[in-house]
Amino acid sequence: MPPLTLYEKIWNAHVVREVPGQPSLIYIDRHLIHEGTSPQAFAGLKAAGRKVRRPELTFAVMDHSVSTKNRDLPVLDADADGQFKALAKNCAETGVRLFDMHSHNQGIVHIIGPELGITQPGFTIVCGDSHTSTHGAMGALAFGIGTSEIEHVLATQCLSQFKSKTTRIEVKGKLGGGLASKDIILAIIGKLGIAGGNGHVFEYTGEAIRALSMEARMTICNMSIECGARAGMVAPDETTFAYLEGRPFVPRGKEFQKLVEHWKTLPSDPGAKFDETVELDAAKLAPQVTWGTNPGMVTDVTQRVPDPSLFTNENDRKAAERALVYMDLKPGTPITDISLDRVFIGSCTNSRLEDLRLAAKLVAGKHVAKSLKQALVVPGSRRVKAQAEEEGLDKIFVAAGFEWRDAGCSMCIGMNDDVLQPHERCASTSNRNFEGRQGKDGRTHLVSPLMAAAAAIEGHFVDVRKWRNGN
Amino acid sequence: MTPFTKHTGLVAPMDRVNVDTDQMVPKQFLKFLTREGYGRVLFYDWRYLSGEKPNPDFALNKPRYKGASILLARANFGCGSSREHAPWAIGDYGFRAIIAPSYADIFYNNCFKNGILPVTLSDTDMDELFSRLEKNEGYTLSVDLENQTVSDGKGFDRKFEIDPFRKRCLLKGLDDIGLTLEHESDISAYEKKGLPTPQMVDAVDIQFYSRSN
Ligand code: SF4
Numbered sequence: 001m002p003p004l005t006l007y008e009k010i011w012n013a014h015v016v017r018e019v020p021g022q023p024s025l026i027y028i029d030r031h032l033i034h035e036g037t038s039p040q041a042f043a044g045l046k047a048a049g050r051k052v053r054r055p056e057l058t059f060a061v062m063d064h065s066v067s068t069k070n071r072d073l074p075v076l077d078a079d080a081d082g083q084f085k086a087l088a089k090n091c092a093e094t095g096v097r098l099f100d101m102h103s104h105n106q107g108i109v110h111i112i113g114p115e116l117g118i119t120q121p122g123f124t125i126v127c128g129d130s131h132t133s134t135h136g137a138m139g140a141l142a143f144g145i146g147t148s149e150i151e152h153v154l155a156t157q158c159l160s161q162f163k164s165k166t167t168r169i170e171v172k173g174k175l176g177g178g179l180a181s182k183d184i185i186l187a188i189i190g191k192l193g194i195a196g197g198n199g200h201v202f203e204y205t206g207e208a209i210r211a212l213s214m215e216a217r218m219t220i221c222n223m224s225i226e227c228g229a230r231a232g233m234v235a236p237d238e239t240t241f242a243y244l245e246g247r248p249f250v251p252r253g254k255e256f257q258k259l260v261e262h263w264k265t266l267p268s269d270p271g272a273k274f275d276e277t278v279e280l281d282a283a284k285l286a287p288q289v290t291w292g293t294n295p296g297m298v299t300d301v302t303q304r305v306p307d308p309s310l311f312t313n314e315n316d317r318k319a320a321e322r323a324l325v326y327m328d329l330k331p332g333t334p335i336t337d338i339s340l341d342r343v344f345i346g347s348c349t350n351s352r353l354e355d356l357r358l359a360a361k362l363v364a365g366k367h368v369a370k371s372l373k374q375a376l377v378v379p380g381s382r383r384v385k386a387q388a389e390e391e392g393l394d395k396i397f398v399a400a401g402f403e404w405r406d407a408g409c410s411m412c413i414g415m416n417d418d419v420l421q422p423h424e425r426c427a428s429t430s431n432r433n434f435e436g437r438q439g440k441d442g443r444t445h446l447v448s449p450l451m452a453a454a455a456a457i458e459g460h461f462v463d464v465r466k467w468r469n470g471n
Numbered sequence: 472m473t474p475f476t477k478h479t480g481l482v483a484p485m486d487r488v489n490v491d492t493d494q495m496v497p498k499q500f501l502k503f504l505t506r507e508g509y510g511r512v513l514f515y516d517w518r519y520l521s522g523e524k525p526n527p528d529f530a531l532n533k534p535r536y537k538g539a540s541i542l543l544a545r546a547n548f549g550c551g552s553s554r555e556h557a558p559w560a561i562g563d564y565g566f567r568a569i570i571a572p573s574y575a576d577i578f579y580n581n582c583f584k585n586g587i588l589p590v591t592l593s594d595t596d597m598d599e600l601f602s603r604l605e606k607n608e609g610y611t612l613s614v615d616l617e618n619q620t621v622s623d624g625k626g627f628d629r630k631f632e633i634d635p636f637r638k639r640c641l642l643k644g645l646d647d648i649g650l651t652l653e654h655e656s657d658i659s660a661y662e663k664k665g666l667p668t669p670q671m672v673d674a675v676d677i678q679f680y681s682r683s684n
Contacts, residue, residue, distance in 0.1 A: 016654070016657050016658055016661045017654050017657045021636065022636045023636060025651060025657065027658075027662075029666075030669075036501050036554075037501075037553070037554065037555070039504040040505065040506045043504065043505070043506075044506075048648070050648065053658075056668060056669060057666075057668070057669070064501075065502060077502070079502035079503060082502070082504060083502055083504065086504055097677040098677065099676075103675075103676050103677070104675075104676050105676060105677070116675060118669065129552075129553055130551065130552050130577060144553040144577055145553060145577070146553055146554075146555035146558075146577060146580060146581035146584060148555060148581065148585070148647065149580070149584070151648065152647055152648050152651065155651075155652070156648060156651045156652060156658060158651055158658055160647060160650075160651060162634070194489060194547065194550060195489070195546065195547035195550065195573065195575070198547070198573065198575065228547065228550065228575055228576070230576055248671060248672060248673040248674075248675045249669050249670065249671060249672065250672065251670055252672055294489055294491070294550075315488045315545060315546065316488065318487070318488075319487065322487070413498050414498060415498050415499070415501065432491075432493070432551060432552075434491045434493040434551060435493070435494060435516065436493065436494075436516050437498075440516055441516075
């Protein structure tokens with residue numbers, strides 16, 4: 001047997017049917033769905049007179065449009081209400097388990113999968129959502145699919161897939177103080193570009209990745225799609241096993257030990273061949289801030305807004321010019337001179353307990369800048385929320401002038417009422433700074449939770465490494 | 472699925488790199504339950520000024536591109552969100568084919584599921600097409616999937632590459648799910664190997680019904 005990559009091992013274990021020159025039929029271990037992309041899939045299934053093949057392998061949750069305020073109030077948005085009801089009805093009719101908006105386990109789909117232990121190493125996991133790549137942090141092959149494919153998985157529990165190419169991203173060195181895994185992934189996207197990973201599955205390796213907690217690894221895998229990669233993965237190790245032990249959907253005792261033995265066989269073999277290899281030195285990184293309208297338009301906090309006229313590629317230059325007009329930024333402006341209207345700490349990228357702890361520690365005893373209209377903390381799940389409250393993080397945030405909300409996607413996508421007003425500028429821990437993403441004509445700067453917390457206190461970006469020393 | 476064989480139609484430009492699916496269908500239109508009717512909202516924030524007045528500067532609003540059914544685009548078209556609303560909107564607007572130098576993976580896949588042909592041509596060919604389109608009002612192209620050609624009948628003739636399996640499915644408008652279900656015995660055999668069925672060790676409050684609001 002030639003040495004195999006983590007990706008190849010999972011792929012091989014899930015091939016249902018393989019014919020040269022055709023896509024392979026791959027079995028799907030876990031299928032996650034939410035209210036936004038699934039109604040048409042259930043409708044299609046019904047219209048064709050088909051059944052959900054394995055309802056126990058699909059898990060549903062309401063996350064995109066849920067209110068983060070009082071959930072006991074009626075849903076005033078009739079369209080969102082229609083989607084919630086459709087999801088509840090579809091789940092009830094087909095036997096798919098649903099964490100509805102009142103469940104104690106409700107949260108963003110990519111937060112609750114790992115948190116409940118639904119996500120496990122070696123699994124194939126899909127969801128009608130591009131950030132499904134998050135689950136790869138557990139050593140699973142996880143990727144986003146469209147609604148037609150959701151229907152396909154519901155009906156067959158399989159997907160028709162072409163094999164991807166693989167890229168090994170080795171992150172060497174030690175991450176410095178004031179930096180977070182968000183800075184690693186933003187730097188990777190900046191380096192490779194937002195299409196740099198098209199057609200590839202990333203495997204993150206190296207000292208810096210090994211040193212990261214599961215939660216921090218999830219942040220990295222989450223944004224693999226922003227590099228165009230189909231999926232991002234980290235090989236399971238002791239950190240993974242410790243994270244999973246005792247989770248609601250993870251077997252205990254001897255059965256768990258057996259699983260761990262299996263999981264230990266998953267990491268890429270020495271000498272396994274990747275189509276490409278990329279290296280990055282974590283020790284050389286500075287906190288990252290995006291200045292444009294895609295996550296690849298990113299720079300160090302110590303830098304200035306770039307000058308588009310210096311871009312060599314004409315299409316890139318035009319894109320940068322457009323981005324600066326949209327963002328209302330002048331070339332040469334120091335990043336730390338950019339002042340903000342709102343700060344959002346949340347989303348499937350950065351709303352886990354560790355993110356909230358880091359941010360709370362920074363803002364404890366301080367207060368958000370007067371110039372700020374809003375500073376929002378939205379836990380990724382109700383479990384995260386409960387745990388944070390147990391630790392008193394909510395009180396720290398509220399005392400510092402932040403709003404403490406219920407779990408959901410919130411201002412990452414603005415499908416509920418957490419939206420930017422036109423031309424407002426926001427430091428956000430989410431994953432997309434596309435035009436209008438957080439609200440029509442809203443301006444988004446993607447940063448780590450540390451950078452967002454510090455920016456909230458100062459009202460503009462600061463180099464959190466120095467800021468921490470100086471405060 | 473609607474098959475795609477050969478199509479001749481008016482061409483329109485989308486001359487930007489990295490057009491993401493958030494732009495094709497902004498989030499406020501993701502709350503519906505059907506696959507139809509998204510053509511009206513395609514490129515909503517670019518296409519309309521306040522009050523849904525057409526923005527005269529936006530290419531698709533120019534009279535010369537009215538009724539276009541082939542879209543010229545730039546690199547990494549369809550990046551970002553996996554929302555299939557994007558190809559639904561493109562199809563519902565009336566586009567049958569897109570021609571671009573590259574696409575984001577999920578979007579590319581989603582096009583095939585909706586009878587839209589995403590043609591890939593080189594950057595140089597795209598520059599040539601954009602320039603021919605600019606210079607010729609009423610510029611049309613013929614896209615022939617069987618022969619894998621794009622041609623304007625005035626000297627622009629190119630072959631394009633496409634995966635043979637995807638080509639066959641699109642030519643015949645095959646139903647993906649139906650195709651997979653033909654291999655039911657393979658799926659059952661795989662399932663017999665022993666599946667990691669979820670075990671709920673700690674009871675969590677999963678619900679089958681939502682409290683109705
Ligand atoms: S938090 Fe944002 S990126 Fe994550 S699933 Fe929700 S909308 Fe998508």
